[in-house]
Amino acid sequence: RRRRRLRQLDKFGEMDESGYSLDQSAVEYGDFLDVNVADEEEGDDAEITAGEAWLVIEAYFAENGLVRLQLESFDDFMDIGIQEVVSDLGVIQEKSSKQYEHGIAGDTYQNIIEFGQIYSAKKAMFTEPDQGMAITMYPHEARLRGITYSCQILVDVRSRRLVMDAATGVFVPVEPDEPDETGKMQPKWEEKRVFLGWVPVMVKSARCALHELDDQHLTELNECIYDQGGYFVINGTEKVLLAQERMSNNNxxxxxxxxxxxxxxxxxxxxxxxxxxxxxxxxxxxxxxxxxxxxxxxxxxxxxxxxxxxxxxxxxxxxxxxxxxxxxxxxxxxxxxxxxxxxxxxxxxxxxxxxxxxxxxxx
Structure with a gap:
């Protein structure tokens, strides 16, 4: 059986996001791609030529870009990584020393703190000092203002305070237990959602305001249409995290x-x-x-x-x-x-x- 040469793969002749045609790449890599050579024999044992390899490489980067690994890694960190770090903390128990006051024997308290669900803003934002409200921020604006392109992180926290009984030396709840729907007594927790901090947002990631915008909108926002992202804006300066290879653990x-x-x-x-x-x-x-x-x-x-x-x-x-x-x-x-x-x-x-x-x- 015979097979058609690479010149007949019309599906790879489309334009990528930068306007670069894969057919043009075949011409530029003419030293490797011989598109006018006669048909080759087809079979499982057929050797992959350099031209075929270059065409696959071009097709891959046309679809995925050069920084997709960085973007996917950051999105995984925001969606899963931060939550795993917080969940691994477990229950925090903090015992305070006696607080003495004049003429009063101080009590010894124990605070129990648990961290729950992590929440992050969908887009990078900042707060105007005079308005007191958070508005969406774009990377170009962060560069001009010299600020960090970041988003807020919130976390659910529930806490419980115990006090030591002077007679028995055992910690008892400051707030008494309350019955649940079945009448069983349950510990009373104070629950609230608190601000945890700001996390820099990677440009063109899922939480970036430029995510999946077309060339027209990028131009209107003073952004380069050829900018693939994969970096951070810290205090107005573009910063890049260098990827490192290391041996995997538990092997x-x-x-x-x-x-x-x-x-x-x-x-x-x-x-x-x-x-x-x-x-x-x-x-x-x-x-x-x-x-x-x-x-x-x-x-x-x-x-x-x-x-x-x-x-x-x-x-x-x-x-x-x-x-x-x-x-x-x-x-x-x-x-x-x-x-x-x-x-x-x-x-x-x-x-x-x-x-x-x-x-x-x-x-």
Whole structure:
């Protein structure tokens, strides 16, 4: 069977948002696109040519632009990310010290605070000092005024105050409990929606006033029709967040070291319970086989947070509760008939032979 060449893909001949034709791009990339070559054979094993690859790339960027990743990341942060950070806070309990007054023994209070739903303004706005009302703001206006292009963030907060009973030493509610519809007593909470702060808005994001406006409206607002956004306006100055690539969390990464290094393998894992929680890193080192005259080798040591230096892996297991050699081997070797694995881990057991209890390992 035969297939038609790229010149016949009329659906890619449309104009993109900037007025740039993909057919024109095929001409400009003439060194890569040979649109006059005879038909090629079609099949699953047909090789993708450079011309076909460039056409797909052009079609992708014509639809998505160059900064779509930045815009989608910011929208995800506003819609989901902020709420996740607030939800991870949980319940905040704050205990105040006694407040003494002249001739009066002060009371000890405890405040319980819970954060709920996050609300953000649909569009960036600012408040006129003389009007006292919030109005929609555009990026060009923020540049001229030297202010930050941002929107408001609100949060539902409910709080409850307890006071310590001097006789029993137990905290009791300041406001008595109230019955619900079924007659069951429920704690009385003070609920209100409070202002949390201002968050800069990324230009051309979903909360930007320029979102999905056509060229005519952009021109009327003194905005460039070729501006794809993806940046912030901070105090009137355009600022860009640089994207960074890093290793994903909760995965084990193993690296083989070069010859001559004291370690043959190094493994690293960065653990994170929740997206907003702190990252805890652990590095495991497997040392090389002992050479002639060497006193040790082939043993495994680890680096854990808040402890300086390398820790033998067996001591770490015993500190965590796996005391006997059999318990440790069951978590590493799995098959006790695997003599090669058992022999490979033997130096680590011999290194920690003097530490035989969890208390000794913790010391």
């Amino acid at each position: 084990v990464y193993c690296f083989q070291r070069k010859a001559g290094d004291k370690c043959s393998w190094v493994c690293e894992v960065r653990s994170q319970l929740d997206k907003s929680a702190a990252v805890s890193s652990m590095v495991m080192k497997m040392f090389r086989k002992p050479t002639r005259g060497a006193a040790e080798g082939n043993h495994i040591r680890v680096q854990v947070p808040h402890i300086q230096g390398d820790i033998p892996i067996v001591i770490l297991f015993r500190a965590l509760g796996a005391v006997s050699d059999r318990e440790i081997l069951a978590r590493i070797v799995y098959d006790f008939e695997d003599t090669a694995m058992m022999a490979r881990f033997s130096p680590s057991l011999m290194e920690s032979i003097l530490i035989q209890s969890d208390l000794a390992a913790l010391d």
